[in-house]
Amino acid sequence: MGLIVSILVLSFLIFFHELGHFLAARFFGVHVERFSIGFGKVIFSKVINGTEYAISTIPLGGYVKMKGQDDSDPTKVSLDSDSYNMKPPWQRIIILIGGPFFNFLLAFFLYYAIALIGANDYAPVIGAVQPDSPAQQHGLQKGDKIIEINNQPIQIWDDLSEAIGASNGSIEMLIDRNGTVLSVTVTPKVLEVKNIFGETVKRRMVGIGPSGEIVTRSYDPIEAISFAWNKTVEASKMIVLSVEKLIEGVIPAKEMGGVISIVQVTAEASQHGIVALFILTALISVNLGVLNLLPIPALDGGHIIFTLYEMIFRKPLNEEIIYRLTLGGWAILLTLMAFTIYNDIARITNG
Known part of the structure; x- marks a missing residue:
């Protein structure tokens, strides 16, 4: 049961993040070609109003594929008016921020619910x-x-x-x-x-x-707003500080955990009641929001840096440079994923 809850929590977090990108894109008139939960081969899909809503085989992420944007090949562009790359830079930045913002928003809602239930x-x-x-x-x-x-x-x-x-x-x-x-x-x-x-x-x-x-x-509905805001800010600061301490070497790299750790801890939290599960889910959501804003080319933060460059210098970054930086970003992310999974397995092996 705990494993099922963990998968549902992860899927929901991914869905909410991508929903932020999706709604921002649609608001600015960008055509969304696919909204997928998970990566890899599509196992279920349905087209509604020109957008393919899909569930893919690997439930470790998700993506919104917008017209004119392709992370697998950043050089592919579209000159149509409903294309992502034809929108003004400030609109593209809002679309990029939409995902992380929804992570923080979800954390706020969860902390608000906790305040009403009883913290x-x-x-x-x-x-x-x-x-x-x-x-x-x-x-x-x-x-x-x-x-x-x-x-x-x-x-x-x-x-x-x-x-x-x-x-x-x-x-x-x-x-x-x-x-x-x-x-x-x-x-x-x-x-x-x-x-x-x-x-x-x-x-x-x-x-x-x-x-x-x-x-x-327990808090009344008005007091709960302040509680939720403070807890969301507190969690965000803690995640940012943790990343800083990890870069400084204060936190050993072996302490980094991956998806296996997330599943384990979420399964444990689900056994301690809804409040414990909400607290952990809110923390993971904030974590996703902060990490996606890191200036790594394959993440939202990296795309924001590219777009800011275009705003400042009045021209887009060279396509070849974007392509190489994006490949490098994916290499970093895949290496980190492999490393954290290794850490998770090592922890399990060592009890």
């Missing part, structure tokens, strides 16, 4: 107090629930972490201890800790850890 977070309840820490020195105890920090209401553990990190000097904590509300003044220490990328960073901390207690927060 799970750690409760601001102390589960551990480090020895010789400011928390211990000022009498904080396991089981204390943090209500406020510097008059700022604390609802989840992340609120607590952010409030401490953004504070200056001592902080006033309002805590609930077995039904009794107490006020405690604590002076955080700046300590060296490891971030999620394994880097050593300095943070203001008081020396407490969460109890693991979960609190579910």
Whole structure:
């Protein structure tokens, strides 16, 4: 069942990405010759209003084939008015951005749904107090629930972490201890800790850890908009930062995962309920949006760079250069795909 859910999630993500390109193309009057989910041999297709809607054998991607655009041969062009390459550069850029934009839009919708269903977070309840820490020195105890920090209401553990990190000097904590509300003044220490990328960073901390207690927060339809926006932006920044750390070598290349990892993790998430599945799907959708905007010739980002060149210099890039760069882009993508699949298999083999 998990495998079926994973395939459906991937197919839907691909469909939504290509739908962005498709709708933008149709809006600007570009004829779409084929809208395919998957690559390879077409196993099912139907022509509606001149567009072939197809499902292909390899469900690891998809594409919208527009008139006048052919990634397999960038030198093929059409001079018809409904051709992609005859549209103004700014319209082509919007068509190219349409796919990634729909990935971010889908993530927003998923986070919005999560907000309405109820988002799970750690409760601001102390589960551990480090020895010789400011928390211990000022009498904080396991089981204390943090209500406020510097008059700022604390609802989840992340609120607590952010409030401490953004504070200056001592902080006033309002805590609930077995039904009794107490006020405690604590002076955080700046300590060296490891971030999620394994880097050593300095943070203001008081020396407490969460109890693991979960609190579910539901939002009204208006509040859910802010929640969805913040989560989409947060996820986008995280993916961009991850790519940056990968290029810098902070994240080892062996940590890269491919389609097998995506299927495995999605299958696991589906077993933990709809909220977990929505969270992971939103993150994968943002991932697709960001990665497709990378300036690699075979991706949307690469085509955007070509089009920006045309806008700036008032002439298209040489066809031979585009052709060679596109081949190089495909070589990079296929190499990355093979490498990530190798990593996935190695992880499975090593347990």
